[in-house]
Amino acid sequence: MPTLDRTIIIAxxxxxxxxxxxxxLSKILTRAGYEIFATQHYMSRIRGGxxxxxxxxxxxxxxxSADNYDILFAFDxxxxxxHSDMLHEGGTIILSDKLDAVHKQCVRIxxxxxxxxxxxxxxxxxxxxxxxxxLERALPEQLLSERFAxxxxxxxxxxxxxxxxxxxxxxxxxDKCSQLPKMYAHxxxxxxxxxxxxxxxxxxxxVKFCAFYPMTPGSSVAQTLINHSEEMGLVVEQVxxxxxxxxxxxxxxYAGAASLVPTSGGxxxxxxxxxxxxxxxxxxxxxxxxxxPGPATGLPTRTxxxxxxFSMFGGHGEFPRIVLAPSTxxxxxxxxxxxxxxxxxxxxxxxxxxxxxxxDALQSLETYDLHSLGQVHRPDYSDTEPASYQxxxxxxxxxxxxxxxxIGKTTVLADSHAHNERGNITExxxxxxxxxxxxxxxxxxxxxxxIPPRYYGNSxxxxxLICWGSSEGAVRxxxxxxxxxxxxxxxxxxxxxxxxxVTQFIHxxxxxxxxxxxxxxxxGQFAWLLKGLTCIPIEKNISRYDGRPLTxxxxxHKMYEE
Numbered sequence: 001m002p003t004l005d006r007t008i009i010i011a012x013x014x015x016x017x018x019x020x021x022x023x024x025l026s027k028i029l030t031r032a033g034y035e036i037f038a039t040q041h042y043m044s045r046i047r048g049g050x051x052x053x054x055x056x057x058x059x060x061x062x063x064x065s066a067d068n069y070d071i072l073f074a075f076d077x078x079x080x081x082x083h084s085d086m087l088h089e090g091g092t093i094i095l096s097d098k099l100d101a102v103h104k105q106c107v108r109i110x111x112x113x114x115x116x117x118x119x120x121x122x123x124x125x126x127x128x129x130x131x132x133x134x135l136e137r138a139l140p141e142q143l144l145s146e147r148f149a150x151x152x153x154x155x156x157x158x159x160x161x162x163x164x165x166x167x168x169x170x171x172x173x174x175d176k177c178s179q180l181p182k183m184y185a186h187x188x189x190x191x192x193x194x195x196x197x198x199x200x201x202x203x204x205x206x207v208k209f210c211a212f213y214p215m216t217p218g219s220s221v222a223q224t225l226i227n228h229s230e231e232m233g234l235v236v237e238q239v240x241x242x243x244x245x246x247x248x249x250x251x252x253x254y255a256g257a258a259s260l261v262p263t264s265g266g267x268x269x270x271x272x273x274x275x276x277x278x279x280x281x282x283x284x285x286x287x288x289x290x291x292x293p294g295p296a297t298g299l300p301t302r303t304x305x306x307x308x309x310f311s312m313f314g315g316h317g318e319f320p321r322i323v324l325a326p327s328t329x330x331x332x333x334x335x336x337x338x339x340x341x342x343x344x345x346x347x348x349x350x351x352x353x354x355x356x357x358x359x360d361a362l363q364s365l366e367t368y369d370l371h372s373l374g375q376v377h378r379p380d381y382s383d384t385e386p387a388s389y390q391x392x393x394x395x396x397x398x399x400x401x402x403x404x405x406x407i408g409k410t411t412v413l414a415d416s417h418a419h420n421e422r423g424n425i426t427e428x429x430x431x432x433x434x435x436x437x438x439x440x441x442x443x444x445x446x447x448x449x450x451i452p453p454r455y456y457g458n459s460x461x462x463x464x465l466i467c468w469g470s471s472e473g474a475v476r477x478x479x480x481x482x483x484x485x486x487x488x489x490x491x492x493x494x495x496x497x498x499x500x501x502v503t504q505f506i507h508x509x510x511x512x513x514x515x516x517x518x519x520x521x522x523x524g525q526f527a528w529l530l531k532g533l534t535c536i537p538i539e540k541n542i543s544r545y546d547g548r549p550l551t552x553x554x555x556x557h558k559m560y561e562e
Contacts, residue, residue, distance in 0.1 A: 010075070011082065016122070050082065069087055133178055195288075202286065212262050213242045221288050222238070253284055282402075286343050289307060290355060321348055322348065327473065334373075461511075463559070466493075466518065474518075478552040520543070
């Protein structure tokens, strides 16, 4: 268990620079050797609205938000009203001396005295927080030098001067109760969010094309690819709508480029016809489906796990697909790579399910190990015996040889209709049956490659907590808290949600006295799937669908709620 577990919430109105403070502080803490996990909460408004940045600091990795806070940095009065009741006893509120103190332990900052320019208020905030936490001033100074280097030395020095004044004021006017224990510095560690990590994993797998229409919270996958497009030799297109995005990606895939499309639920809805097209073409494509609450526009900047069944069944007709759901930011990298690998190998759509919580969350990590990644299957670039080539040849495993048009004399046909082995349209009933059986063979091959779920705990638990995707961190933390109280609790976590191999996990379900499925939706979608596959009852569902992420405290409360 961690010996350090401290949480800071920085809150205020959109445009006050609180995210800048949070991100800078996260980088400083990462370089200083702390484990951090940060989440962002923002309202769906073009301008205004209340936002917050929640930063959890520990000496061991954490994968979920805390239920309460130790420090609240309030940029406006609303922040004190909305969040002060979530402070731990003895917690501290930091705010401007122009705002009303609402807590017995407040640090009131004279922003006007520490900076004559209001645009530097976030640097004042950063300096006070770093000082209060006992961080060496050299760390934020170095980071500000890097951050503003492109704007010239004068701007750099102005920021550092404000930082120094904030440090000196804080040392003179605040106590040391919030100082962190010293850690071993790790300047080589990285700070990434879930969408960054997915994009990096996809690039490591050789993605060369991305088409997208901006839709929160999936857009930053494309933005990360844009940031690295020149050095990685990939093309990113922002198109007129999601229908164009998926069809352009299929065209690029047909031409030989591993392709990816990021979106959210509303965009995925528009893509379903083209996903069926990918199914009949047997064309690999990766769709990153970053979930948010629906139906329709719902809560567009909040989080939910409501699109599981939609991802499994979206698209008309029957064809194989793969649905992955990473549980941590580190696993986002692995699953970004794995989604491309699966799609290319099995020549079928691969859908990567994430959500706003995981997409925007920040975590400090060791640099990724590229050598641990498997090889990605590539198309057949040969041109041997072009006259006899059959794009949809019937094979023992259902996977046909995939060649690329324009290479040599080989003709590579593609069609949206039922077709024969060469790719010509057909209505022959025997050929139709053969092609359906071919798809079923491919499904069997995929099932042999299913990622097994992770199990934590005793083999015969009183309670088995079942989860998938981003809920794992909160569920495991809830289980740890109950084990500390002497309870016999285990956890079963899924990062591949379709297809599943029942033999990998049915014994875990059978050996538990009570099964509890925990997920961020109202219907209990994964519980429904498990019951349908195993005929084993799920005695209790714990759901959250208010747009907020699952936390350990929420789960424990619901476990014992009558």
